[in-house]
Amino acid sequence: MDKRYEERSIAQDSRLLLKKADRDGVETVWDRFEHQQPQCGYCEMGLSCRICVMGPCRIDPFGEGPQRGVCGADADIIVARNLGRMIAAGAAAHSDHGRDLVEVLAAVAEGKADGYGIRDADKLMSMATEYGVATDGRDALAVAGDLAAAMQADYGTRKSELTLVRRAPEKRREVWKKLGITPRGIDRETSEMMHRTHMGVDNGWQSLLLHALRNALSDGWGGSMIATEVSDILYGTPKPTPTSANMGVLEEDQVNIVVHGHNPVVSEMVMLACQSEDLIALAREKGAAGINLAGLCCTGNELLMRHGIPMAGNHLTTELVLATGAVEMMIVDYQCIMPSLGQTASCYHTRMISTSDKARFPGMEHREFHPDNARELARTIVREAVENYDLRGEVYLPVTPVAALGGFSVEAIVGALGGTPEPLLDAIKAGKIRGAAGVVGCNNPRIKHDYGHVTLTRRLIENDILVVDTGCAAVATAKAGFKVADAIKYAGPGLKEICGALKIPPVLHMGSCVDNVRILVLASALADALGTDISDLPMAGAAPEWYSEKAAAIGCYFVASGVYTVLGPMPPITGSMNVVKLLTEGLNDAVGAAFAVEPDPEKAAVLIRRHVEEKRKRLGLDAKEV
Amino acid sequence: MKTVVVHPERCVGCMQCMAACATAHSRSKSLFSAIHERPLPRPRVHVGAGLCNEGFPNRCRHCDPAPCRMACLPGAISRDPDTGTVLIDPDRCINCASCAMACPFGVIRYHADPLGPPEKVVAVKCDNCIDRQAEGRIPACVEICKSGALAFEEISVAMKRKTDQVARTVSSDVGAAPSSPGFELLKAVKKVEAELRASGR
Numbered sequence: 140m141d142k143r144y145e146e147r148s149i150a151q152d153s154r155l156l157l158k159k160a161d162r163d164g165v166e167t168v169w170d171r172f173e174h175q176q177p178q179c180g181y182c183e184m185g186l187s188c189r190i191c192v193m194g195p196c197r198i199d200p201f202g203e204g205p206q207r208g209v210c211g212a213d214a215d216i217i218v219a220r221n222l223g224r225m226i227a228a229g230a231a232a233h234s235d236h237g238r239d240l241v242e243v244l245a246a247v248a249e250g251k252a253d254g255y256g257i258r259d260a261d262k263l264m265s266m267a268t269e270y271g272v273a274t275d276g277r278d279a280l281a282v283a284g285d286l287a288a289a290m291q292a293d294y295g296t297r298k299s300e301l302t303l304v305r306r307a308p309e310k311r312r313e314v315w316k317k318l319g320i321t322p323r324g325i326d327r328e329t330s331e332m333m334h335r336t337h338m339g340v341d342n343g344w345q346s347l348l349l350h351a352l353r354n355a356l357s358d359g360w361g362g363s364m365i366a367t368e369v370s371d372i373l374y375g376t377p378k379p380t381p382t383s384a385n386m387g388v389l390e391e392d393q394v395n396i397v398v399h400g401h402n403p404v405v406s407e408m409v410m411l412a413c414q415s416e417d418l419i420a421l422a423r424e425k426g427a428a429g430i431n432l433a434g435l436c437c438t439g440n441e442l443l444m445r446h447g448i449p450m451a452g453n454h455l456t457t458e459l460v461l462a463t464g465a466v467e468m469m470i471v472d473y474q475c476i477m478p479s480l481g482q483t484a485s486c487y488h489t490r491m492i493s494t495s496d497k498a499r500f501p502g503m504e505h506r507e508f509h510p511d512n513a514r515e516l517a518r519t520i521v522r523e524a525v526e527n528y529d530l531r532g533e534v535y536l537p538v539t540p541v542a543a544l545g546g547f548s549v550e551a552i553v554g555a556l557g558g559t560p561e562p563l564l565d566a567i568k569a570g571k572i573r574g575a576a577g578v579v580g581c582n583n584p585r586i587k588h589d590y591g592h593v594t595l596t597r598r599l600i601e602n603d604i605l606v607v608d609t610g611c612a613a614v615a616t617a618k619a620g621f622k623v624a625d626a627i628k629y630a631g632p633g634l635k636e637i638c639g640a641l642k643i644p645p646v647l648h649m650g651s652c653v654d655n656v657r658i659l660v661l662a663s664a665l666a667d668a669l670g671t672d673i674s675d676l677p678m679a680g681a682a683p684e685w686y687s688e689k690a691a692a693i694g695c696y697f698v699a700s701g702v703y704t705v706l707g708p709m710p711p712i713t714g715s716m717n718v719v720k721l722l723t724e725g726l727n728d729a730v731g732a733a734f735a736v737e738p739d740p741e742k743a744a745v746l747i748r749r750h751v752e753e754k755r756k757r758l759g760l761d762a763k764e765v
Numbered sequence: 766m767k768t769v770v771v772h773p774e775r776c777v778g779c780m781q782c783m784a785a786c787a788t789a790h791s792r793s794k795s796l797f798s799a800i801h802e803r804p805l806p807r808p809r810v811h812v813g814a815g816l817c818n819e820g821f822p823n824r825c826r827h828c829d830p831a832p833c834r835m836a837c838l839p840g841a842i843s844r845d846p847d848t849g850t851v852l853i854d855p856d857r858c859i860n861c862a863s864c865a866m867a868c869p870f871g872v873i874r875y876h877a878d879p880l881g882p883p884e885k886v887v888a889v890k891c892d893n894c895i896d897r898q899a900e901g902r903i904p905a906c907v908e909i910c911k912s913g914a915l916a917f918e919e920i921s922v923a924m925k926r927k928t929d930q931v932a933r934t935v936s937s938d939v940g941a942a943p944s945s946p947g948f949e950l951l952k953a954v955k956k957v958e959a960e961l962r963a964s965g966r
Contacts, residue, residue, distance in 0.1 A: 147962075176814035177776075177812060177813075177819060177821075178778060178818070179778055180778045180912070181779050182779075183777075184947055197779075199912050200912065200945040201913050201944050201948070203913050204911035204913060585958050586961065586962075587961060587962050594966070708954075709950075713947035716947050716950075719950070738954055738958045738961060739961060
């Protein structure tokens, strides 16, 4: 294997397909990353400001050139404003995804969403109770309509506190209240962040960062949480489901359709269409053995969690999946869809379909999905995908898929534990499981693909730390074979014993990136059972290969919720050592948790183990020196 | 005599020198108009990526004796006596690439240039913004550089500063804080990232 491919990824399928892409003359994200070097240091440090047209401005980090923007903002203010806007964009993305699901729920209630329905009526009713919507003797659709309206109110400005904030432990809510960062409205906090960062508004770098935390909380305990819960109501709450992962899930003798993006609104209907008898019969007429649906990124995770749909890859492999030549059609919704994909697909027979009214891409056909046309449109485009099988050329599928178990919602984890979190707490108290870590986030060409996720996860389970993961991290560890019951062979003796007895893997797939809120709910349940705060738990978060604004928002709501979080890549903040110190140290005093940055996953594992042991010690449990 | 002095440790890799150089060598001298000129003006300073992807502004050193000048058979390359600048006469250039072969720094490019004869591909490189200097202005790359990676100063002053800097490293108060702890931190992180990518792990 060429060293160049080995330097880019640890995944065998990716290395082989990188070689094929090179041979086919297909440019990839890694090539473009190389062409961008060196990247602008002002921007990497957060020292460039494009907010107003007296600028753009930049601050000389060496202290000799300009030290203030035209408006007078210094490095601290510019870095804090830039970070604030980054978090606002991330929170907006997740929360708008949640809004789209609430609109489907409302359309279902009105009978205007053919194909959609209420799949988890229990969750509908329990959510309605949380929102104060009457349920007694009422029809599910009537409850759904009122619940959708109540959730829409969470997006606005009529409340002083988001409804689901009540799910957080009482001590945590007190922390937020004292700091004045209890989220009030989902859109309000994002809108206020844009206002505060306008020239001449909030020029206190500390108050800007505090609002950034509130903005992130409006995502974590608002928009994202609504997205997850409404997805469960509409498509079912995930249960442990066998699946498989890597590019080998594409089938040489079947019509392959890949869904890519984040929102299950489109992919669920595509899945239904792929299962319809007449379209399968058409595929057989074309000489294919059937229709094979596979996922990419988080819309893939949504289908994997609920239906065991196999996963072809994560963020950095989306172009490589097309280079297999085996994909008849890729259907995308939004977020993390590289604008290069249309061009990549033009080298093969793959048809590219964009589906969201808010997301267009060059080189893709736009077929807009709405709740009222989704079912029929899904059938139409799946038919077109089947017809495209005629044009298939050479196919390169050099790997066999790796088995995995997905579907660990909080309900499923508690179910596996026998209905209460007690057995997990007992295992932690006994020291068999030292603690838990959420390993989440994206891929980023700055970090060797999947190396951060897989190395960190391996080291944590080896040391008896239970790992829960989501998003692209979850796909990386599935490909590495950590998500089967047999993977306890990689775990330390205590974790091996507990997972072995429960017949669960040592790494639990909790879903897509909006599903990071499931980790918050689980942490709250553990804290409540111990009568303590989330920040007291032997628990940590990590985003070893993060790249996106959404990940920045997730990191902030983790930390603001009391979870120590280790980032791989450095955020654009080093232009202000004040901001760096606040985020990595100062926040401990404010919210009982802070960030660390460590690109080397071996060292990140040590940081997390040390943190877990320290928290154990403070809880009066046995603690090891790390 | 002032000259452009490069301080590579100060380069943040923003590439603004490249855009400013191309603009200074356009017909319009304005960035917004220059991008619509044909032929497109091109930069004569080139920012490269180091081992850890750190930036380095690579420009003509105006060597004396200049290997490019010695290699130029048509005699297109000369030295300006006032500024010491090595200049290429586009009318005499025959696009033979001998100068590029002789140049140890790889700073000579070949393309049609807005300031050269129409549609003739010629050798192009840094001219120290000799026209701007004649108007009493400093070279465009130095003017745009806000991090101090490119400076326009008396060589004797630069030498003295460097001598003092070296002298201070043997003084008793070594260990003084680096001038930009944030930039040192960013470089440390990027070094780890580069090492991890290149590692066999």
